Amino acid sequence: MNKNPKIAVFGGGSWATAIVKMLCENLEQVGWYMRNQSAIDYIKENEHNPNYISSAEFNVNQLNLSSDINKMVKYADILIFAIPSAFVKAELDKIKVDLSSKIVFSAIKGIIPESGLIVGEHFNKKLNIPIENIGVITGPCHAEEVAMERLSYLTIACQDEAKAKILGDCISSNYIKTKISDDIIGTEYAAMLxxxxxxxxxxxxxxxxxxxxxxxxxxxxxxxxxxxxxxxxxxxxxxxxxxxxxxxxxxxxxxxxxxxxxxxxxxxxxxxxxxxxxxxxxxxxxxxxxxxxxxxxxxxxxxxxxxxxxxxxxxxxxxxxxxxxxxxxxx
Structure with missing residues (x-):
């Protein structure tokens, strides 16, 4: 896998915003899908999310913002989903691009109501993404403290340790420490429970x-x-x-x-x-x-x-x- 992958975050909430901030510490460009075009326009003009952790400021030249989910899926090698679990299926149903070669990480702390599955299992069983291409980002970490750049720790779980390590390196900074795990099922259930x-x-x-x-x-x-x-x-x-x-x-x-x-x-x-x-x-x-x-x-x-x-x-x-x-x- 490319050690300098293109990464996109899907979601416009506080945790999605925090993940984008973390990635911007290390990447020249970060993809960011938000379904709300007016929020995108606001970020481009004012350099912060109008609705969530607005204290986190961005260099908009680093952001590849789009309200077209298929455009963002095409752009990225690694897809990080941080959409509330109740709305995930509706967003996934919009995707027409082949996902089989993509690496998917879930930053969602919940179960997909329509399938009764945690997000990783849903991607594997419903969208046929190989289990070794699925990972989880879990805490303990609050988005608000990321915005304040307070020292926080994240666990990156994936059966393929190399993929977890690559993402961990992209997220790590002087205020974010990452740890690798192979327990993708357990960590995701823990994040939900x-x-x-x-x-x-x-x-x-x-x-x-x-x-x-x-x-x-x-x-x-x-x-x-x-x-x-x-x-x-x-x-x-x-x-x-x-x-x-x-x-x-x-x-x-x-x-x-x-x-x-x-x-x-x-x-x-x-x-x-x-x-x-x-x-x-x-x-x-x-x-x-x-x-x-x-x-x-x-x-x-x-x-x-x-x-x-x-x-x-x-x-x-x-x-x-x-x-x-x-x-x-x-x-």
Whole structure:
């Protein structure tokens, strides 16, 4: 593979914007697909994204911006998708270009609702992209801290270590450190599950539970995550590594966590609809909770925290009652 690949990012949100910023530290040109042409026009004129982490400034001469997804797929050797999982299929359906020779990395923390698959599996099974050409970019890393150039760590997972290393080199900088992994399934499921646990942490905070309970909740969450991932994809992995435990902790505790914020609003009495309307960004954990719950109906893993979040968000159960019951199921 070319050690100086053309790379394009697909998505116009905060995480897509952060990834473009990271790539611009090392590449002369970065492709950037956004479906919103007015946002592209704004970036070209004002050198920052009008809607997300607007503090991140760009040299527009480095950006190859387009609202034509096929043009951007043709341009790039490596495609990085950072589109919310609920909208991925609609965007993929627009692609008419052959993807078989492309390297695809998912920076999406969720499951494709239409297929019930994590993004990497969806690309492999539905779009016939070879598994060795699929990778995952995972945290712990918040887009807002990337914009502030605060030291952050990313895990790049791919079965083909050389491809992961090439992308890692393109993303690394004085404020971004990267680590390579071959656990593409486990890291992607962890990135999806931690959003559910962050919602749980937010609900607990909104209900008035303190730090003592939060620590027990997080401890149980990482063990529940381990059971869930092990059942789906058994391999040797250390669940205490940054891609699993680290990502869970930052998403569960950070003020930048939209999933924790969403859960906090639910705990304070907002309906799901009203909480979503008030937030300007998507809480991936909302969609992930349903997908994980339905997936676990087949696998039958003990997941009291996922079950509790699902009951509150999709069965309209009372958060106070559900969490009182949950306190008896965790230790």
């Amino acid at each position: 931690k959003n559910i646990y962050a919602i749980a942490a937010g609900i607990a905070h909104g209900l008035g539970y303190g730090d003592n309970f939060q620590s027990v909740l997080m401890s149980n969450s990482i063990r529940e995550m381990k059971r869930f991932i092990k059942k789906i994809h058994k391999m040797k992995r250390n669940i205490n590594n940054s891609a699993y435990l680290g990502d869970l902790l930052v998403t569960g505790y950070s003020i930048f966590s939209r999933n924790r914020m969403f859960g906090n609003m639910i705990g304070k009495g907002y309906t799901v609809k009203s909480a979503m309307m008030e937030m300007s960004m998507i809480a991936e954990g909302y969609y992930a909770a349903k997908s994980a719950y339905l997936l676990n109906e087949k696998n039958n893993v003990n997941t009291p925290i996922i079950n509790a979040v699902y009951q509150i968000l999709y069965e309209n159960k009372n958060p106070k009652t559900v969490f009182k019951n949950l306190t008896e199921l965790i230790d």
